[in-house]
């Protein structure tokens with residue numbers, strides 16, 4: 335399970351530091367195409383940092399990240415790997431979409447315009463084609479009647495569903511979810527998880543989600559990774575991790591979470 | 596001495612001052628358009644990834660802000676011809692006003708740009724928007740509405756400095772009033788009328804900018 339033939343995502347010996355604080359230490363991590371990986375672990379263990387490096391929102395200090403068979407953080411110069419330039423980053427990260435804990439919708443654009451702006455300016459779609467795609471996706475996330483609503487007029491759950499549609503409009507191969515239900519009122523969590531479940535069924539998306547929703551991780555993920563202090567302390571199928579964890583820290587974490595959760 | 600107001604003379608000079616006020620308005624509006632556009636350019640250059648572009652821009656802004664507008668007007672009009680750039684008085688005046696106020700406007704824009712949350716930039720990266728598309732579609736539309744009141748303050752301030760153009764004989768309100776007064780030896784009416792004109796315009800534009808602000812709030816207030 336830890337070694338895949340053609341991984342969609344591969345972290346090779348990746349290190350990330352903030353000042354003298356090493357957040358991720360020589361991390362090796364692979365995700366197969368169409369795999370659904372849930373990332374769990376205590377606060378501060380580096381889960382968000384992992385996703386942000388993959389989205390190119392953070393630079394890495396050491397190692398290489400590969401996406402879909404080619405280096406993301408580096409590029410080939412002759413037969414040498416050198417740090418990627420903007421053009422390379424932009425080309426490779428086109429395969430990745432991300433949904434944030436706090437939505438980060440564009441507040442001055444309606445729901446449909448939030449979903450149109452990138453396809454229009456980056457992919458060069460026509461207005462009609464971009465609109466059609468956006469309307470279809472907003473319909474898929476259950477917001478077909480809210481196309482012209484502004485973020486300020488939507489509930490948290492609705493905003494997060496717009497954010498998912500917005501990311502999908504770029505047709506990514508990989509979707510990253512960083513605690514996308516953590517900022518929501520409890521009664522709104524279900525509607526967002528329902529949409530993510532729907533994406534999982536589509537089978538042409540690789541999903542990485544950092545989550546505190548253990549119930550969802552258990553039934554949804556193909557694999558669960560437990561992060562602790564910048565390392566994968568334990569990983570396995572949901573059954574293995576939730577029913578028979580072996581790592582002391584995993585056991586501690588799960589009992590703490592399940593108690594309060 | 597008795598204060599005397601000559602109504603006949605007032606009616607006589609009012610149309611002349613009215614015409615001059617068009618010159619004042621023209622200098623104000625063109626100067627401010629220049630200030631608004633150049634100010635935004637300065638603010639963006641100060642965010643450049645290249646440190647020496649940031650540094651040069653900051654130095655230029657500091658230099659312009661630390662020297663009096665009147666000297667800049669004189670410089671453009673009397674000194675630039677030495678370097679082969681001859682400008683008519685109106686153009687030199689508008690240019691000086693615009694560049695001077697661009698420096699103030701750039702500070703205002705900078706505050707607006709700084710106030711756009713980091714998450715907006717990150718969402719733009721995640722959507723793979725180009726730096727240009729990010730600024731144009733995401734950042735600038737959110738940065739400007741909150742600073743419109745501060746910008747319109749500078750519009751009024753710039754307007755109130757247009758009498759400085761009389762120093763290079765632009766026939767704006769002040770210069771016209773001075774000429775009228777020196778011909779008739781009656782200073783009270785022309786100078787008072789010019790003062791009133793500035794007062795009325797300032798009040799009108801303050802009211803307009805309040806309206807604009809309210810409109811922007813309803814349109815752009817909102818959560819992310």
Ligand SMILES: Nc1ncnc2c1ncn2[C@@H]1O[C@H](COP(=O)(O)OP(=O)(O)O)[C@@H](O)[C@H]1O
Pocket residue numbers: 352357375376377378379380381382383384
């Ligand atoms: N921009 C930053 N500057 C300094 N330290 C940071 C920064 N971002 C994250 N960290 C630190 O990195 C560690 C991992 O953070 P994060 O990836 O957000 O953890 P998690 O998402 O698992 O809660 C934490 O100790 C955090 O304080």
Ligand SMILES: [Mg+2]
Pocket residue numbers: 381382383513
């Ligand atoms: Mg986190």
